[in-house]
Amino acid sequence: MNHKISKEIFKKAQKYIPGGVNSPVRAFKSVSREAPIFACKGEGAKIWDEDGNEYIDYICSWGPLILGHNHPKIIAGVRDAIELGSSFGLPTKKEVELAELITKCCPSIEMVRLTTSGTEATMSAVRLARAYTNRNKIAKFEGCYHGHSDALLVKSGSGLLTDGYQDSNGITEGVLKDTITIPFGNLKELNNILEKKNIACLIMEPVPANMGVIYPDVEFLKAVRELCTKTGTLLIFDEVISGFRLALGGAQEYFGITPDMTTLGKIIGGGYPVGAFGGKSEIMQLVAPMGRVYHAGTLSGNPIAVRAGYEMLTYLDENKETLYKELEDKVKYITKEAKKSAEKYGVNVVINSIGSLFTVFFTDKKEINNLKDALSSNTENFAIYFNTMLENGIICPPSQFEAHFVSIAHTQEILDKTLKVIDMAFKTIGE
Numbered sequence: 001m002n003h004k005i006s007k008e009i010f011k012k013a014q015k016y017i018p019g020g021v022n023s024p025v026r027a028f029k030s031v032s033r034e035a036p037i038f039a040c041k042g043e044g045a046k047i048w049d050e051d052g053n054e055y056i057d058y059i060c061s062w063g064p065l066i067l068g069h070n071h072p073k074i075i076a077g078v079r080d081a082i083e084l085g086s087s088f089g090l091p092t093k094k095e096v097e098l099a100e101l102i103t104k105c106c107p108s109i110e111m112v113r114l115t116t117s118g119t120e121a122t123m124s125a126v127r128l129a130r131a132y133t134n135r136n137k138i139a140k141f142e143g144c145y146h147g148h149s150d151a152l153l154v155k156s157g158s159g160l161l162t163d164g165y166q167d168s169n170g171i172t173e174g175v176l177k178d179t180i181t182i183p184f185g186n187l188k189e190l191n192n193i194l195e196k197k198n199i200a201c202l203i204m205e206p207v208p209a210n211m212g213v214i215y216p217d218v219e220f221l222k223a224v225r226e227l228c229t230k231t232g233t234l235l236i237f238d239e240v241i242s243g244f245r246l247a248l249g250g251a252q253e254y255f256g257i258t259p260d261m262t263t264l265g266k267i268i269g270g271g272y273p274v275g276a277f278g279g280k281s282e283i284m285q286l287v288a289p290m291g292r293v294y295h296a297g298t299l300s301g302n303p304i305a306v307r308a309g310y311e312m313l314t315y316l317d318e319n320k321e322t323l324y325k326e327l328e329d330k331v332k333y334i335t336k337e338a339k340k341s342a343e344k345y346g347v348n349v350v351i352n353s354i355g356s357l358f359t360v361f362f363t364d365k366k367e368i369n370n371l372k373d374a375l376s377s378n379t380e381n382f383a384i385y386f387n388t389m390l391e392n393g394i395i396c397p398p399s400q401f402e403a404h405f406v407s408i409a410h411t412q413e414i415l416d417k418t419l420k421v422i423d424m425a426f427k428t429i430g431e
């Protein structure tokens, strides 16, 4: 496969953009490649790069594209919206309809405020939790990623983990000391922290997907809920990935656990920039202009992005009876067959999956349940896997510590083609 044009663009990109990319994992640094591929087109489960190469896509824009690229319903809505104007800086009717739809699909959200990214959603949710509880400290789990606001870039997952560090420079000591981190699944330590430290909120990915996918123990989630209630700590489910993905009502519906607040992003924008934070009215009423917790945005509730999100959520709502099961079945099939290939070649892997997400951990461990486990992975083997897939027309997340995303556009034929290449990759690793 020829990547001449992508390499040329990357050379120029590095002159004008730090690292040549606008989000670090996109540089393909951790998978030992000279340059990333520069994408130029997507259709269904496939994308094309500037060199004209075609790939089956398991990045799916890191989550928003649960219907695949360029879904006709979303394109039609976006075309409609574009004709009417790009942005008004005034409220629009569709924002209200999107908010109503979110609250209908996710009943723990009684009121919701739209943002332009998941980062803004989590940042604002934390600020709101501090104001509501009148407490300063917050807690999060190691290896979970909640966007790139200062308070949440502590023992973080995603791109930081990929590039081998977890705390960003440039954050004041004061901010760092107010964020307490706990290993995922460690109830004893969580209990200790919540009991003693007067914590405003615990923010968590109910299904961690930013250190690779971790399947949470439902008893752990229930205990977390109880501990938060007992200690007056607000429980924030960061469902930027899991929202509208595991079920229409996200992980909270999937596991039957009700958080106090929820943050959303990715899918709710249908591939356009939308995030949201919401929860009980009693809490949300503190947001300006009702209350004095400030949140604003020139492009918050942008009409085009909102229309894309509205079309996306309407589609998911109309098809919820079959769509989520179908997605889960696709992932069950691919992970079951991939495990067989791994066994055949004696490659030690743990494949964690839930709903339409999965991660292949190259590890000798029997289970991957937290950051420490995830860090046991052999990232060199992951790089071989990634590069074999890429050279054979399949683009996976360029990091051991991320999720593969499956969409409804991933047909049986596409899954079977993927499995053939996974088999080749495992064979190479096993040799």
Ligand code: PLP
Residues within 6 Å of the ligand: 062, 117, 118, 119, 120, 122, 145, 146, 147, 148, 158, 205, 210, 238, 239, 240, 241, 265, 266, 275
């Ligand atoms: N929260 C979670 C769980 C995420 O996975 C992400 C991004 O990947 C974010 C928050 C931040 O969202 P965004 O990248 O839209 O700012």
